[in-house]
Amino acid sequence: MELKRRIATGALLLSGLVAASPIALAQKFITVASTTSTENSGLFNHLLPMFEKKTGIAVRVIAQGTGQALDTARRGDADVVFVHAKSAEEKFIGEGHGVKRFPVMYNDFVLVGPQSDPAKIAGDKNITEALKKIKDTAAPFVSRGDKSGTHLAELRLWKIAGIDVGGADKGPWYRAVGQGMGASLNTASSMNGYILTDRATWISFKNRGDLASLVEGDKRLFNQYGVILTNPDRHPNVKKELGQRFIDWIVSREGQKAIAEYKIGGEQLFFPNAGDPGA
């Protein structure tokens, strides 16, 4: 009987464990493909409970790089995309996968690097000049390398600086890691390299090592976010009413106010600009 008692106890515990886990209830929900930087900043943890309380709609966020997020929506696996790469977003709509782009908010990028600063760029106000100095000193630079919004912004800046990191100017100093923002920052921290990061991730990043923010404020470092409903004509399974309500809310006064209120350590991370036609 000893054996049977043990088996019964084990079986009871196991089924209890399996049954007890919370299963997401059959509640209304939408799937939003967004970026790792937005998720890591904690903005969604601040915004989404408000939206859910008001509308009863749960928002399931899949955090990927911008490129991957748009691809997810292209496959019909997401109802809404919320990313930060205007040209990629417009291409997405041009291909017929998205309905309309609404600007939502912006934050900015900062160039961080080791405090020892071999390229001597600390305090520079001109980002492209700073990048030129990094290339000239061949100081290690870590790139996202993953077609994310941050990566695309970084490539744009190299281009403006007249440096061809993919071809002529390639070298061992330029390291493409193919990872999210936090993981790339970990890498930069451990190899004491320079890296372009969004301010939100930087402020909440806890593994800085010797890194510090060296260049910021250049207008070209501004990072615009847009939100798009996946085209229900192309992907019939898209929850268009629920998705549209999310978009409506996030560009509404209430949503925009919630964005502005989000702070870490007293510092505002995102600046709502849904009303800006040029954004």
Added chain:
Amino acid sequence: MLPLVLDQVCFAVGSKTIIDRVSVEIAEGPRTIILGPNGAGKSVLMRLCHGLFAPTSGSIIWKGATNGRRRQAMVFQRPVMLRRSALANIMYGLELAGISPRERVLRARDVLEAVGLENVADRPARVLSGGEQQRLALARAWALGPEVLFLDEPTANLDPGAAREVESLIGQIRASGTKIVMTTHNLGQAKRLGDEILFLSHGRLVERTPVDSFFIKPASAEADAFIRGELPWN
């Protein structure tokens, strides 16, 4: 089912001939012992008769009437017991034979008592001693009510005391009406337990002789040499 008729049976593995044109009729009645030097093919012949292998050529046919069920059993040199109680091992054989659950328990208990193992019925079969396990194997075979019981060197791994118990058990089974076909290395055992000897050498059936004559004056030179070799003082 008996008689069992072998006709020109050959068994070869690759190019090696193990059983070479054996023809014999095994009938009801006498206890048949198969003797022969190592490598003569005794174990293979038993397995062919039992049906574990098919002959490469020739035929093996049970010429007698059959009631449809497998009425033969085999006990091997090493008893193979399942990881369950002694009683459960016997019931396993009965289950395979299609006996009803209630009948299984009754028969199993009966046969355990008959072999003197009723007090270990609920013990794990694998913790029993070698002798007990072999008696259990015999009980398992006996419970099936076989017409023929094949035994392949059943006492080779047992100490003399256990071997005697097994021999006595074989006698009981014989007395209940089962035909015994056995191989052994132990000539004393062959004399004690056998009625007729089938002598095998290099895969051929060299002679078939009643047991008493075989040990006094075998018909073949090979058998003669064999006995002398095994009993150098003869």
Added chain:
Amino acid sequence: MQEIFTAFGEAGRLIAGAEPRLVGIVLLSLRVSLTAVFFASLIGLPLGAAIAIGRFPGRQALIVALNALMGLPPVVVGLLVYLMLSRAGPLGHFGILFTPAAMVVAQTILIVPIIAALSRQVIEDAWQEYREQLRSLGATAFSAARTLLWDTRFSLVIIVLAGFGRAAAEVGAVMIVGGNIEGVTRVMTTAIALETSMGDLPLALGLGIILITLVLILNAGAYWIKEAAQRRYG
């Protein structure tokens, strides 16, 4: 080095706090991996037994392939399952992408080869020992497979535990097909990956310590049961 000590502190703090989100993550991890190992065993154990006992053309190639599949990279499995379950894929209409169901599917696929390949070896070894006796008693291939699965159960328990360990430890498959959605598909391993990517290494390690402890407790429980069973059945 310092992070490791801090990590134990974090683990303690997390456990003591028993925050609902953490509890939810832990329970979900267990639910996904236990369910996956259940289905993988349902498929893998009979498959292993069938290959161990069966004889058919291409068997050797199948065994080699199965052994190789034990090393399937979780991220590749995740990718393949994602392509199947995506709305753009053949099974998209089920709509289970980014839910725990998809994670169970991916982990089941990952573990079946482990359970099948290892059980195949264990049962094949047992078959060598039992084959003649079981066939002598009249067991068909099917019933022999069932008997062996039960008789090798102690070894099979360890194999199932190995499968569970692999499932509970992987992050590549569940990350892709689950999406690491908070409150829905976030499990321990994806939570650890997230905290690492946010730079909170002590917290990530703390979660890791909790995960290892959980798997340890499960293994201890299985051992406790197995030990009582082994004493009973030998």
